[in-house]
Amino acid sequence: MNVTLFQQTLKGPICLDAISLCRQALQLQLPNFAVPTELQQKMLLCLSEVLTNFYRYAQDITQVGVQLQATDTGWQLSIEDDGAAFSPTEHADDQVLLNFSEQENGRGLAIITSVSDQQHYQSTGRSNCLILTWQRQLNVKPTLLLVEDNASLLALYRAYLNQTYRIVTAQDGEQALEKLQQIEIDLVVSDIRMPNMSGLTLRKKIACLKGSAMMPFIFLTAADDELVQQQANGLGIDDYLLKPISKKQLCRSVERVLERNLQVYQQLSHRIEQDISASLQPDLPTELQGWRCQVASRNTGLGGGDLLTYKRFPAMTQLVLADIMGHDDSAKFFSHACCGFIHGLMQSLSAQQQANQILQQVSHFALSDQVLSKVTLTACSIQLSPHGMIDIASAGHPAPLLVCADKAVPIDITGVMPGLLPHAHYDVLQMQVLPGQRLAFYTDGLFESATDDVGRAKLQHALVKALKSTLCLPIDKAMVEVMQVFDEITCRKPSDDALLMLIEPSQA
Incomplete structure (x- = not known):
């Protein structure tokens, strides 16, 4: 179901002052609708460019209706006019559109297609309507790979975590490597002692995979073995939990490791951004x-x-x-x-x-x-x-x-x-x-x-x-x-x- 968030009518002939007031009115309302800041700028850009093109090239227009709606999947900006039909959504090799885009320095019809997700144009003979849509970006849960050869424990750990995270499972190291090459994983939680390939070997092989050397990693083990723990720490793991493991322990460890990994990423990104900005x-x-x-x-x-x-x-x-x-x-x-x-x-x-x-x-x-x-x-x-x-x-x-x-x-x-x-x-x-x-x-x-x-x-x-x-x-x-x-x-x-x-x- 569509919910109307903003609606305004402009009477023709369209003038720059009316365009500015309409843009300002929408700009004041957008923060109240939970529209991401980046999308707000794209919506305002599209509105300004369409209305400015009406002002420059379509003086026959006597009325323009602007409407922003929230849909089940995102947002929809509709701009309806009663002038001559002209579709900005026609294929890019249409000579009229190419000439039109050249005239407007590429900042109008051509750029609208690059900053909106979908464009639809319809004309009834009495009115025309350009509909621009943007998809809502859903909050994506971090994806965890659980590696455990004991089916009961694997089901238990999954139950601990699946409300907060997207869970992918594997019963040994070889299965885990296959999943890592098929799915984007944010954190690996693995048992150490498993048949076919141990957790230690799995960690070494992950470090050799392209783009996975810094993969966050938590080890689980039933053995309180100092030598094994030293070997695990030497592989650059993020945490080491002894079985039996409670839900509280596991959830806290996963949350802490993901948060620390995000902080490291942000610090590195900030440092690189500073270096690039300086250059x-x-x-x-x-x-x-x-x-x-x-x-x-x-x-x-x-x-x-x-x-x-x-x-x-x-x-x-x-x-x-x-x-x-x-x-x-x-x-x-x-x-x-x-x-x-x-x-x-x-x-x-x-x-x-x-x-x-x-x-x-x-x-x-x-x-x-x-x-x-x-x-x-x-x-x-x-x-x-x-x-x-x-x-x-x-x-x-x-x-x-x-x-x-x-x-x-x-x-x-x-x-x-x-x-x-x-x-x-x-x-x-x-x-x-x-x-x-x-x-x-x-x-x-x-x-x-x-x-x-x-x-x-x-x-x-x-x-x-x-x-x-x-x-x-x-x-x-x-x-x-x-x-x-x-x-x-x-x-x-x-x-x-x-x-x-x-x-x-x-x-x-």
């Missing part, structure tokens, strides 16, 4: 090919990361700025792999390549490569030449700002996000930046690192104002003042990684 810190010379440069960043240590890399040639300097997205435990590792790939591409570049070619290569591999296809990113390719000449290509990246006099004007350069479309093409914008002008390149965390839409609007207004008011200052001092504004508004706790690069011609 992603941007490093840029203050002078490049007749340009003065400054870069500053703020790193949350969560999820993906921001990358800035460059390569000098005699007549120009190639730079790539990328924002690698993600918020789960694996995102930082995939971002590191992506950064390594982009660094490798940069080293293979020749001075004859244009600014868009590296983006085409990144997009190709982001679509086809087994590792890079797990990464969502935006990127901007920049070529700096003397006398203020610059070439820019964008792959879904935020538009840079040209700061001059009392204005900060977005540069009109767009392109589809890498990996969304086959054979993606990127345009190159060539321009000259004059003395007294400055360019600001950034990742979206610079303007998005606030907790709500009001905060984001305040942050963006304050940063743009700071960019304009500091144009008269040396570029290094301007950077310091702009980032001070960022730190004050975000209270030095940004919600996303943020990077800002300021450049200006140093030659008259």
Whole structure:
């Protein structure tokens, strides 16, 4: 049975203010519905992109209905309109959809399919309805492998543990090894003295299995033998219980070992994340090919990361700025792999390549490569030449700002996000930046690192104002003042990684 959690109607023609208010209303309600934070962001993104496409391309719409429902298996977002039918769920090689996705920089219809689990579109002639669904992730119990040759004890231990854990059983070591290669196991609980293969031998063989060397392990034995216990401890086990074993003993031991293993994993992950984050810190010379440069960043240590890399040639300097997205435990590792790939591409570049070619290569591999296809990113390719000449290509990246006099004007350069479309093409914008002008390149965390839409609007207004008011200052001092504004508004706790690069011609 579906339960309606949120419902709102927008009257046409659709305007940006109405879109913003609808998004804010849903954002305020989502935390009350037990929707995971990551899914909340995906729902808000999909809502914003669909409504923004209505605003841009479907001015014939007079009414839009938005409804969020809880289903037996997850959540369902329905967006109904009374305009002309256009299905964003058609196959990816449909030329209309490809053109549409190119127009919207890959941030609209194409990306909706990548952040929702299922999409369904239906049209009755009088109205159209796009239905997006997300599956609820069930709480998965840890899986334990019980290894015991005594059938009665095996049944007893299973009864002790099966309410809290998923139980897999084996009656000897050979059966246990077969189960380990078929099923993902979180903890092994094994008797020591068994026919065919002892628990000690089983532990040694598990240590040789790929990916199982650190498998948590508890030994059970009826023999209070000091030599056996020494042998067991020498194999790196986590606990050693003497039979007879009570339910309380066994449950406490399993809980303690799993908790300790989780703590070790989290500590190692945190240490690796810190090392990776440190390796992603941007490093840029203050002078490049007749340009003065400054870069500053703020790193949350969560999820993906921001990358800035460059390569000098005699007549120009190639730079790539990328924002690698993600918020789960694996995102930082995939971002590191992506950064390594982009660094490798940069080293293979020749001075004859244009600014868009590296983006085409990144997009190709982001679509086809087994590792890079797990990464969502935006990127901007920049070529700096003397006398203020610059070439820019964008792959879904935020538009840079040209700061001059009392204005900060977005540069009109767009392109589809890498990996969304086959054979993606990127345009190159060539321009000259004059003395007294400055360019600001950034990742979206610079303007998005606030907790709500009001905060984001305040942050963006304050940063743009700071960019304009500091144009008269040396570029290094301007950077310091702009980032001070960022730190004050975000209270030095940004919600996303943020990077800002300021450049200006140093030659008259």
